Amino acid sequence: xxxxxxxxxxxxxxxxxxxxxxxxxxxxxxxxxxxxxxxxxxxxxxxxxxxxxxxxxxxxxxxxxxxxxxxxxxxxxxxxxxxxxxxxxxxxxxxxxxxxxxxxxxxxxxxxxxxxxxxxxxxxxxxxxxxxxxxxxxxxxxxxxxxxxxxxxxxxxxxxxxxxxxxxxxxxxxxxxxxxxxxxxxxxxxxxxxxxxxxxxxxxxxxxxxxxxxxxxxxxxxxxxxxxxxxxxxxxxx
Numbered sequence: 762x763x764x765x766x767x768x769x770x771x772x773x774x775x776x777x778x779x780x781x782x783x784x785x786x787x788x789x790x791x792x793x794x795x796x797x798x799x800x801x802x803x804x805x806x807x808x809x810x811x812x813x814x815x816x817x818x819x820x821x822x823x824x825x826x827x828x829x830x831x832x833x834x835x836x837x838x839x840x841x842x843x844x845x846x847x848x849x850x851x852x853x854x855x856x857x858x859x860x861x862x863x864x865x866x867x868x869x870x871x872x873x874x875x876x877x878x879x880x881x882x883x884x885x886x887x888x889x890x891x892x893x894x895x896x897x898x899x900x901x902x903x904x905x906x907x908x909x910x911x912x913x914x915x916x917x918x919x920x921x922x923x924x925x926x927x928x929x930x931x932x933x934x935x936x937x938x939x940x941x942x943x944x945x946x947x948x949x950x951x952x953x954x955x956x957x958x959x960x961x962x963x964x965x966x967x968x969x970x971x972x973x974x975x976x977x978x979x980x981x982x983x984x985x986x987x988x989x990x991x992x993x994x995x996x997x998x999x
Contacts, residue, residue, distance in 0.1 A: 787985045853930065949972060
């Protein structure tokens with residue numbers, strides 16, 4: 762495990778390229794980042810800037826071409842595909858723009874799915890999921906299927922799913938991008954409140970500068986390069 766004074770998340774010289782129409786495109790160009798435990802970090806950038814790629818690398822969905830990814834003392838770049846999948850299921854909570862709820866599963870079944878895949882569902886976990894459902898105002902919808910829920914309700918369920926198995930950290934990829942202003946504000950408030958109460962580190966990709974007002978650290982991704990600022994400085998230079 763990492764030493765107490767070490768950053769929770771460390772990226773060192775992370776590079777990622779893709780072939781686009783026969784040409785090599787550098788998406789991440791020697792990215793460096795240190796994130797403290799419990800921080801709320803926003804990654805700002807335009808569409809196609811590489812925000813999602815960066816989150817996928819941190820979450821072990823993708824791997825960098827070169828560089829190191831250290832999370833709570835674990836070196837993700839040294840893990841096999843199978844071990845990265847296990848790490849992700851056990852330790853990462855993910856909230857996506859498109860909700861990604863399985864339509865043939867009930868709300869409760871969707872929430873418990875990550876733990877079911879790991880074989881870790883027990884009475885305590887079920888109770889924790891029930892408490893989270895109550896916290897987001899949907900305790901009466903546990904047996905409902907996603908198609909019967911509004912977009913805002915589905916995203917609240919996605920937040921509960923991301924937190925129910927008590928992950929080390931949470932990754933959110935444009936989590937309010939498909940919601941109206943009222944639901945966006947509610948979903949963001951719930952996500953921040955629940956992750957802070959649980960002491961979870963939160964990394965959120967967004968293009969919304971207003972969200973950055975609440976962040977511990979603001980990162981800008983442009984041309985493959987990542988720069989970091991305090992929230993106040995980032996807003997002054999927008």
